[in-house]
Amino acid sequence: MPERPDPMAVDPPTALAGDAALVERGGTLWCEGVALSDLADSVGTPCYVYSETLIRRRYAAFSAAFAAVPHRIFYSVKANHNVSILRLMHGLGAGADVVSAGELYRARRAGFAGREIVFGGVGKRSDELEAALEAGVLFVNVESEGELRLLAELAGARGVVAPVALRVNPGVEAGKHAFTQTGHYKTKFGVAWEEAERLYEFAAASRHLAPVAIDTHIGSQILSAEPYDRALERLGQLLNGISRRGIKLRYLDMGGGFGVPYEGEAEIDLAAVARSAGKLAVEFNLTCAVEPGRWLVAPAGVLLTRVLYMKRLGEQNYCVVDAGSNDFLRPSYYGARHPVEAVRRGEPAIEVDVVGPVCETGDFLGRACLLPATDAGDLLAVLFAGAYGAVMSSNYNSRPRAAEVLVSGDAHRVIRRRESLEDLLAAEVADDE
Numbered sequence: 001m002p003e004r005p006d007p008m009a010v011d012p013p014t015a016l017a018g019d020a021a022l023v024e025r026g027g028t029l030w031c032e033g034v035a036l037s038d039l040a041d042s043v044g045t046p047c048y049v050y051s052e053t054l055i056r057r058r059y060a061a062f063s064a065a066f067a068a069v070p071h072r073i074f075y076s077v078k079a080n081h082n083v084s085i086l087r088l089m090h091g092l093g094a095g096a097d098v099v100s101a102g103e104l105y106r107a108r109r110a111g112f113a114g115r116e117i118v119f120g121g122v123g124k125r126s127d128e129l130e131a132a133l134e135a136g137v138l139f140v141n142v143e144s145e146g147e148l149r150l151l152a153e154l155a156g157a158r159g160v161v162a163p164v165a166l167r168v169n170p171g172v173e174a175g176k177h178a179f180t181q182t183g184h185y186k187t188k189f190g191v192a193w194e195e196a197e198r199l200y201e202f203a204a205a206s207r208h209l210a211p212v213a214i215d216t217h218i219g220s221q222i223l224s225a226e227p228y229d230r231a232l233e234r235l236g237q238l239l240n241g242i243s244r245r246g247i248k249l250r251y252l253d254m255g256g257g258f259g260v261p262y263e264g265e266a267e268i269d270l271a272a273v274a275r276s277a278g279k280l281a282v283e284f285n286l287t288c289a290v291e292p293g294r295w296l297v298a299p300a301g302v303l304l305t306r307v308l309y310m311k312r313l314g315e316q317n318y319c320v321v322d323a324g325s326n327d328f329l330r331p332s333y334y335g336a337r338h339p340v341e342a343v344r345r346g347e348p349a350i351e352v353d354v355v356g357p358v359c360e361t362g363d364f365l366g367r368a369c370l371l372p373a374t375d376a377g378d379l380l381a382v383l384f385a386g387a388y389g390a391v392m393s394s395n396y397n398s399r400p401r402a403a404e405v406l407v408s409g410d411a412h413r414v415i416r417r418r419e420s421l422e423d424l425l426a427a428e429v430a431d432d433e
């Protein structure tokens, strides 16, 4: 049995590198003080494994980058909505950024007070806006004139004043994949920059709306500070106009989008983003609201999967594993390249496509992966799977969703049990059927 490593012995610079959720010890991979092979034996595969220590460390690093700026962090629940992760974030002092009644419910169950929540989303139903008012959220990020009018009506019917921000589409292109860009007019998000001032006036004139914030979110997996600068400059121009009209806001919500180095890219300079946001916030006497998701949790999670079969078709090697695109969609949906590592270490020996059991050609976790000699029964870890992993999983092919495990030191906790076959039918048939 290899000696248990001290999880705290991983110094911060190493901990922020790509594979930091895992350490290598005695020829095998560990998450903090727990051997992945032990976890696979006790919890089964596929399963998501998260390092609590790394989440804590990344939260501290994110806060430190914004330390000089009056700010509040609203963890973007969509990145990883497991209620235990939400409780952890709440305990660290985060608020929550939610985009649906479901996320609001999760956040409330995790202990977030209404005032610790911002509510966004491009297509909120009236029952969702009602739920936001009922919870007393800090503000609602409104994305259209129709929504603004509906919110005023709903608040009026309740005899309350709804605190609102307008999510402004600043017309800025940012982010790697077209599907995760949100800051220009070929994407559905927000209100047009040119419309925003008029809508702020409308909100200010309404007895049932209180404009308290300005909001933007330009995309996701952004690795440079530059697009934030451009978006903030556009917001600055708006803030000038808004304050000239005598409308006084309290928050500058700059969204999330901070990228992580999936493919070994340079880290985003968070301090530079914070400096730009801080300048604007100070100029207009605003508190900066930030909505990071991926940056906090992606590197802290891995997807652990077992090899079912090795096979060769002509020149092509395939490694068929027990996790598929229903468990982890990012590689097939975005063509995202996540490092795939053998749990039992060894020199690279073969180039393989790591594919899942789902009946789709697009069902792969990694292409042209270099692995050591690998056999059925071996374990693989897909790195950077802590964000937009479990949350985007489905039951396609009637595959029960994977378990999720939170590791802290040499302890671990199953924070979502593996779904059972009965779970698959739970919403379809009555118990006595």
Ligand code: LLP
Pocket: 076, 078, 079, 097, 120, 180, 217, 219, 220, 221, 255, 256, 257, 258, 259, 291, 292, 293, 294, 295, 330, 334, 387, 388
């Ligand atoms: N705030 C708003 C309004 C958002 O729409 C998002 C993400 C965030 C914050 C958090 O963004 P983050 O800091 O995590 O980049 N499924 C895609 C990512 C979609 C992101 C959607 N919005 C992926 O797997 O890359």
